[in-house]
Amino acid sequence: MTDNAPQNPSATASSAAPAPLALLGLGDMGTALARTWLAAGHPLTVWNRTGAKAGPLVAEGAVAAATPAGAVAAARLVVLCLLDDASVGAALDGVDLTGKDLVNLTTGTPAEGRARAAWAEARGARFVDGGIMATPTMIGVPEAGGYVFYSGSRGLFDTHRATLEVPAGARFVGADAGYAALHDVALLSAMYGLFAGISHAYALIEGEDIAPKDLSPLLSEWLGAMGFFVGNAAERLTTRDFTTGVVSGLAMQVAAAGTLLRTAEEQGVSTELLSPYLELMKRRLTGDPAAHGGEDTAGAITLLRA
Known part of the structure; x- marks a missing residue:
């Protein structure tokens, strides 16, 4: 007899036993991942090149494998969180991967992700590459806002999504296995550019009667207001329209840049964090002042690809 009563998907999911998995790599990030899976009740087999690191996790319920092959044999889902791509190749050299689902959370480049997927x-395995947008202290703390980019086999991701979301949020960004690393590096590159500007700002006030803690809220407020550039640049790069609705054109921006450089010189501050971007804007303008003088600065982005 068929039961036509409505089903509660969340109740079904919550009643399912936590899936077993294997984790290779117990650095700070690997250990943080391991602890969240153990706390959630997932049977976990771990391996690390330095075996002693597995001791505390064994005390918390993990099973330590003596070899990478032993760890891989213990579960269909195998998570890698090693030093680099070469470490992944070395650890899995000669290991039977037939029927395994590999999730590589090792930091790497897009090309390495694509090559590792192939x-x-x-070797008979499905593959997903990952880019972790979190520090170890953010793992297992939902309110911290950490998440992981995933790309590669959509089937693998869908199969194991619930398990992958235990340590941090999961965002699938495409079937191209290089896209997780590409998203990861794009965001980190923007972060370091932001840090560079903030560092230059603080250097300018050193030695003056201006406390960093007094400049801090002003910096936060100003950078928040300038956040519009993210969406503005995306729209202009999509439409290739760099002139409509421009408030402060490239010619004006380049002219004003001289004040920034002279101020740095007066304050005895190196311009090494600032000059590359100012030079990029200048190069865009001098290429054709008549064509580019009224442009938004987003047009300078087009010069970065050779």
């Missing part, structure tokens, strides 16, 4: 598929 490598895994040739």
